[in-house]
Amino acid sequence: MDLDTDTDAKLDVRTVWISDLHLGTPGCQAQALLEFLRATRCQTLYLVGDIVDGWQLRRSWYWPQAHNDVVQKLLRKARKGTRVVFVPGNHDEFARRYATHSFGGIEVVDDCIHVTADGRRLWVTHGDLFDGVIQCAKWLAYVGDVAYELTLKINRWLNRARARLGFPYWSLSKYLKLKVKRAVSYVSDFEAAVAREARRRGADGVVCGHIHHAEMREIDGVLYCNDGDWVESLTALVEHHDGRLEIVDCSTGIQALPAVVAAEPRLVSPWVPPQLARAPVQRETAHPREEASAARATGRLLREPSTTLPAGLG
Numbered sequence: 001m002d003l004d005t006d007t008d009a010k011l012d013v014r015t016v017w018i019s020d021l022h023l024g025t026p027g028c029q030a031q032a033l034l035e036f037l038r039a040t041r042c043q044t045l046y047l048v049g050d051i052v053d054g055w056q057l058r059r060s061w062y063w064p065q066a067h068n069d070v071v072q073k074l075l076r077k078a079r080k081g082t083r084v085v086f087v088p089g090n091h092d093e094f095a096r097r098y099a100t101h102s103f104g105g106i107e108v109v110d111d112c113i114h115v116t117a118d119g120r121r122l123w124v125t126h127g128d129l130f131d132g133v134i135q136c137a138k139w140l141a142y143v144g145d146v147a148y149e150l151t152l153k154i155n156r157w158l159n160r161a162r163a164r165l166g167f168p169y170w171s172l173s174k175y176l177k178l179k180v181k182r183a184v185s186y187v188s189d190f191e192a193a194v195a196r197e198a199r200r201r202g203a204d205g206v207v208c209g210h211i212h213h214a215e216m217r218e219i220d221g222v223l224y225c226n227d228g229d230w231v232e233s234l235t236a237l238v239e240h241h242d243g244r245l246e247i248v249d250c251s252t253g254i255q256a257l258p259a260v261v262a263a264e265p266r267l268v269s270p271w272v273p274p275q276l277a278r279a280p281v282q283r284e285t286a287h288p289r290e291e292a293s294a295a296r297a298t299g300r301l302l303r304e305p306s307t308t309l310p311a312g313l314g
């Protein structure tokens with residue numbers, strides 16, 4: 001069955017962002033990724049960096065059939081009409097020199113702006129340029145990479161044992177990262193830096209990857225989205241046909257799709273210009289200054305926020 005043109009796809013969305021697949025490493029959960037790609041239909045698919053892991057392939061060659069299948073699947077999607085955009089990351093930085101070219105229908109760009117169905121501009125970048133470790137001490141990043149590889153190896157061993165005992169999947173490295181306090185400040189520093197740059201570029205939000213931690217929240221008026229990864233958390237960011245954004249979690253299998261881990265806080269979203277809002281929505285974090293200037297720009301008076309919520313949001 002050709003699922004690329006299948007209208008019964010489990011997840012039919014406008015846009016999908018995935019990153020940090022790390023194809024070419026044993027850590028890549030290619031089977032789960034294949035299932036996700038087969039179950040998903042979208043107009044635009046962004047590959048937000050660290051798709052193929054050049055750093056590890058250089059150390060030792062690892063390329064099983066499933067990794068080939070993922071590449072074939074991506075090329076096939078591009079052939080069948082999905083717009084596929086590849087934004088290289090640090091592990092596949094070799095691809096950066098091909099930016100503005102296209103291969104097999106896959107566009108390669110350093111970064112780009114995605115406009116959502118409701119008119120918001122999201123800056124799409126892998127994010128490594130805002131990683132203090134990579135910018136200041138690349139050797140440390142390589143050492144960290146080897147340590148990370150080892151953690152993933154233990155993680156695989158642990159989860160095989162857990163599976164045999166009937167326990168669900170559990171990510172050791174995710175657990176360690178969240179436990180280590182320094183790592184938390186590393187993550188929040190990264191998030192703040194990326195959000196700041198998005199704002200500097202005049203974007204309403206940013207979509208990135210790199211730190212293997214799916215997230216969607218507002219940072220100083222900028223929507224920060226991280227699509228996670230396919231070595232530990234198995235997450236993707238999707239945009240529905242109405243522009244609503246969501247992080248979906250595939251770690252419990254695609255049967256649960258769409259298993260939403262983070263839905264956009266639609267009611268408090270400050271990025272929807274009033275003239276684009278489909279229904280009057282209670283705006284809890286209204287920015288009076290922004291709204292006034294938007295009203296001036298459109299020459300229209302703003303309606304009083306209604307207390308009735310649109311259907312489906314109440």
Ligand SMILES: [Mn+2]
Nearest residue numbers: 050089090210
């Ligand atoms: Mn990266």
